[in-house]
Amino acid sequence: MSARSDATLRGIPTKPYDLLREGLIVFAVVAVLIVVLAAAFGSPDYPTLTAQEVAEQEPVAYLKLVSGYLSGGSDLQTYGPPYTANPANAQRIFGFAPANILGVALPIDARKDFVLEPLARVARLRPSVQDALHQFESASDSDRAAWVAHYTVALDKAQVVGPSVELAAGDYGPVPALMDGMLDLARAGLMEAALNASANQPYALDNTKALLFMQGDVESQVAGTLDMQGGQWGISHETGNYPGAWWLWPYTFLYQVPAIGNSPNADALAGAIIGLVFLLLLTLPFIPGLNRLPRGLKVYRVIWRDWYRNHPRP
């Protein structure tokens, strides 16, 4: 025995023990339990939400998503750091915005990255899109804004006829041709590939743009139907009846508190509180009062009940 463990056990009766035997038994029981659970329940694999799926089934919703990026009015385009230069929109904790320290470290220009650059690829294949893109890019800012605004308003009354989305007559400039290009790109299943295209093709290990592109009303609606919104305990459970990251319940609970969940700084507040809780856990042995809490709770009397039967507490 080392001096330390010897001191721990001095004067304490011991009993025979076999660490390896006990360890192997526990491992075998746990392994069997896991195999039984896996065989009986499997694991969830709900398919991803793709641009193709949305463009095929909800073309108007898809076009609204795209027109939002083209207009510059999407939430992402005023998100703040690390994506855009809107430091006022960074979440704050008592006025301090941690995101502003590194600033725009992952710049995303949604109009260019999510619409114009993918369209430039479509334009190589379809001259009508090339002409429309040229007209759009050479127009004045006010013309572009007016075309997109008119188009976005008209989408509310759009009719889906077969594969087409038909709008009332209006001054949309080249926007309908651009949107047709975006619709076709998605329906061909190439939208995510266009967004993920990296500088060193064919490798594309970063899905940031494709995942950000799909964030919006449709994705939120899907999450809502699957009870996965923040107000529905969010990321702490999986689809279906599978347990998810239930150990995050203390974290997701914070989002159920109206003062936090409804705050524009919800993520920063929840993160800061959980950080503090973790710090408390880490330093628990040194916090007066808290480090003696187990003595008051007396659960230890149950854990060591056999010991106390023969060694009553003074």
Next chain:
Amino acid sequence: MNLTRWAQAFIAKNLSMEDALPTRMPVYVNSIVYLFGAMTLAALGMLIATGVIITIFGPGWWHVSRAGHFVNSLHFWSAQVFFAGLLLHLIGKFFMAAWRGGRWPAWVVGAIAFGLSVFSGLTGFILQTNWDSQWISGQAKDAMNALGVGRIVNTMNSGQMLTLHVVVLPLFVVCLVAVHVLIVRHEGPVRPIGAEEHDA
């Protein structure tokens, strides 16, 4: 200074063979609570074994193969049992005030391993490459961005999440767990409250 000789002396002083592989235990080690740590270690072993198989065949394998889906299910349930064991172990050690008698290093190292395990679990959920990971990565990125680390830990960068989940985080977790277990074995099981010799 001979480092090897120093290491030999350090190990001989702090961890005898009986500490590392005990054949006797104090009689107060007689509760199911003592099994939760072993349960966690066993589930960690299953997590690593199933994770290695998934790593060999690639992260997309389980979507297209029944065998792959089953191994993924083993990995999924290993994570569930791991966190169940870990939380029970943590709660049990809290009620035992297991940091008494200068045992705080084991508590602190264990708590750090717990925090890293939670983060490792998050990267695992993000790597399922299905709807759950699509949604969770989007939600988690807001948390990371709000705390100012969105560039350093980009939950939408699948390549980064993959390397973190299969290399960096398991390496740190396993090392911390090893240190935690060695400290516990060096110190011996904490005495029952009221039976302390040197406790504060």
